[in-house]
Structure formats: C-alpha cells, structure tokens
Amino acid sequence: MALKETLHQLKEKYKGTKMAPAFNAIHTFLYLPNETTHGGTHIKAADDLKRTMNTVIMALVPCLIFGMFNAGYQHFAALGTPVDFLSWDAFYIGLIKVLPLVVVSYGVGLAIEFLFAVIKGHEVEEGYLVTGMLVPLIVPIDLPLWMLAVAVAFGVVIGKEVFGGTGMNILNPALTIRAFLFFAYPTWMSGDKVWVHGAVERAGTADAISGETLLGAYAQNTELGYSLYDMFMGFIPGSVGETSKLLIIAGGLFLIFTKVGSWRIMLSTVIGALAMGLIFNGVADAGWIGESSKFYGLMSVPFWQHLIIGSILFGAVYMATDPVTASQTNRGKWIYGFLIGFISIMIRVFNPAYPEGVFLAILLMNVFAPTIDHYVVQGNVKRRMKRLKAKVA
C-alpha cells in the first residue's frame, strides 16, 4: 500500500492548487479514495461511471486480442506464406502494430483530458477510457501514428471538450476521430490496400499483395475469397478490432447482461439493417435494377449477410449504445437504433466508392437523438393530457 500512501500524500500536498485534478484522477483511477460518504441516507450502487467504463473495456479486450492475431494472420496470408491463426508469428505482427496505436490513442487523449481538467479546474472524467480503447479498434492497421495523434487531439477537443467534456458531447468522440481521419487522410482510410499490414508499402512493386475487402468484392460482383464461416469468425481483412462477429456478439451479450449497453439499441439497429437489406433484395429480385447497374452487386446480397460483412455489428454494440450520444427514452432508442441500421446499409449500397457507412450513419443519428427524445417526450405529455381530460370530463 506504499503507492497508495504516496499518492494520498501527493494529493494532500497539491490540494487546492491548479494541478489538484491531475493527482486526484490518478488516485481515483487506481484506488478507492479514502474519502467516501458517511452518515445520512444514500443509495448505494456499485455501478459508477468508472465501473461502467471498465465493463465496456472488458467487453472490448477479446476484440483487441483477436485483432492482434488477425493482423499477423492476414499479413502472412496476403504474402502467400500463411501461418496458423493462433501462432506467435501472427501475434507478434499484431503486437508491434496494434500496441502503438493503443498507446498513442490513450497517451494523446488522456493528456488532453488532463490539460483541460487543469485549465477548467474540474476533476478529470473517465469518459476517455472507453474512447481510447475504441479508437485503435476502428482504424486500419497501418495508419501512421502521427495521423492518429492529430485525429485524437481533434476528436477530443472539437468532439467533446468544446461542449463541456464527458456527458455533454453531441457526437461520439471515437467516431469523430474516425470521421476526421477519413476526410483528412482518405488514402490511408479507404480502398483495398489499407486493411492488411504491409499492403500499402508493397503496392506497385513485385511483392505487391492484395488485400481486397469483402465489400469491394461484393460491390464489383467478383468471386469472394472468403467463406461465410471466415466472415463470421473474423478471419478477414478489416479494421483492427471489428472483424470477428462472434466476439462482438459475445461482447454485446456481456454488455446486455451487465446492463451497461442498451439491448433496445443493439436489437433495433440489427432490425433496421435487416429491413433495409430486405428492401434492396426486393428491388433486385423484382428486376427494377439491371445486373449491369453498379448497385446490383450489393443490393443482391442476401439481407442477413449484411450483418457479417463490414462493421455494422461493431457499430451497433459498441458505438450506437454510447449512453451520452444515444437517445435516452426507451421508445426513442428503438427509433434511433432502427434508423442507424437502415441508413448504414443504404450508404453501404449506394456509395460503392466508400462502401462502409456505419460510422456516418451513427454520427448522423447522434445529431438527431435529442430531437427524437423531444418528440417522444412531447408525445407522452400529449397522451397523458388527453387521458387527464377524459377523466375530468
């Protein structure tokens, strides 16, 4: 307990000074503070913000570890010298490529959080803990670290701190960071090459390796190189942590079981995606769109397959459910989730140049979430007023 004592003394020493929030944050993060509420009536609950955040991180860790293995596995497969999935060779590539992403994401993000806490004189909030873990999972493996650092700084400042910090933000910070990267450095964020380690460097040389994405293959109506089983298990190229649908579903169930994530949003997002997929299937089957159309490839994908290609499930489980930016009312959550799924698939089909629209759809609905809540609440008020009138009369 020596560390705890030292921390406590440091905290006492800096109490009331400008740097106090920084030391308080380190202390609270590592240990239960000495000062807890005494006396009086209090509702005791263990699920404070720190616990909530840690739960989400626990749900993300399997995806991260899987992503590390997959990074190396895809790298060697693309080189033509496949290795076993669960091999040290595969994990090593993932380790040296993914770990720096995590370190930069946390380092830059937390530094900015601490800076703002000190300037504003409030306590450091736990909000960045989850964002910092999500960011490395949703970027391509070969993204230069300085780009990630710039994007994290932008996302935390413009996406969150200008609105007043954790709990006040309109947009999901992790997705703001991804959107910034996508619009600022499109060559590193989209296309066939970026998803496999080493593919960009080797492009155009004799060692060129292909890393064609599933969505690209679907859009161009070419033969798929992967089985449905591979897609479900996650043995496909993609952003670091979003390929394994199995682990995402497991993480989603964990979040639902611990009551941290909203099952309404997850379920309605999936329903929305399926609905849009069914509509497109109908259009393709009815022959309203010819086989030569550039939309035909993705429109004719069996509707349920949309769930295992791309990142719709990852978005539904970890991004759409962000309690700050999602709708707050239960009915609002259904509408919000449904529209996310619906719009995601629509963007995916109609934008073959950049076929993954999940993050854009979630950001769009983040903006609309307060409006949805407003009308749900007003609807409730109106219904009750009517009931009251009927009773009085």
Place this chain on the structure above:
Amino acid sequence: MGLLSKKDSKLILDPLADNNPITIQVLGICSALAITAELKASIVMSISVLFVMGVGNVVISLMRNIIPSKIRIIVQLVVVAFLVIIVDLVLKAFAYELSKTLSVFVGLIITNCIIMGRFEAFALGNGIWRSFLDGIGNALGYGVILIIVGFFRELLGSGTLLGFKVLGDPIEKTGLYAIGYENNGFMLLSPMALIVVGILIWVQRSRNKALIED
C-alpha cells in the same frame, strides 16, 4: 494615429478586434467558408470587399438625405450591385483564372450581410469621412479573418502558401513529406473552415473576458 481623432480611429480599430464582423457579429460567414481554401482567393476577396465597402459607404452617405426611407433597401442594393459588377469585370479582365476560382462568390458580395448591415446601421446616419472609415474598418476586420482562415487552410490542406510549396513537394517527397507528412484533405472542405472560424472565436473570447456571455 495623429491623422485621426480618437473617435475616428475607433471606427477602424474596433472591427479589427472586439467588434469583428465575422467572429463577434457572425456576419458574412458564407463567403468565409466558401472561398478560404486558398490564401490567394481570400486576399482577393478581402480587397474586393474593401473596395465595395469603402466606396459604397461613401456613396450611401452622400445620398443619405435624399433617399426616401421607404425604398432605401433598393437604393442600397443598386449601389452594391453596381460596385460588385465593377469588381467582377476588373477581375475577369486582369485575373481571369482567379475569377473562375471565386466564381459565383464575387457576385454574392451583394448578399454579404456585412455590407448591407453597415449601410443600414452606419452610412445612412453619418458623414462621408466617418462612413468611409467605418466601411474600411469593417472590411479590414472581415479581411483579417478571411486571410487567417485562408492561411491555415492552404498551409495544412495543400501544403502551399499563395501557390508556393513551402512544405516541400508531396509527389517527389521532399521537405516535410520526406519524413511521412501528408496534407490534411479535411482542411480543404468547408466544414473545416467552420471549425477554424469557431476556434478563432474561441481564442478571441477566452482572451477577452468582456465578450463572454452567460
């Protein structure tokens, strides 16, 4: 400023800082977002607006006693339209390439809220000299912001300033590009201009506590 009385110099200096038309009054935003992707376009736009506002304010001030108040907006529009057409023709004659970049936005100077705002609020009720100073001051306040935004957007978005490759050549990988730097494509899109203007407002307001509203 020995030339100007204290009251007159306030007319020029106020819009440059504490009463800036863009960052404080939030006027003229559309053109500030649309044409600031290049520094050169920002500078030409600033000069055009400087001309239109300086001359326009004087003309309106000259006519202020004979304009019937019922049709004053129409008269103001005619004056601005006249001046804008002159600017447009001059640009087309001497800087054709640039006038194509600015395209419709030169014509849209007419709708720039700052100009009509100063005509209404100042030139209609003040003498020629003071109206001239007010027009110049507000146009300079507008131009300063345009040039600052244009500077950052061109530098970070294209890696150039006024067309010169100050950060090195992105294709031959010289200068900063040799160590892996890349241009930020987001800077060239209009939303980023809004964010840059927002950051300017943020900086200005946090430096001057008098501007902070509750």
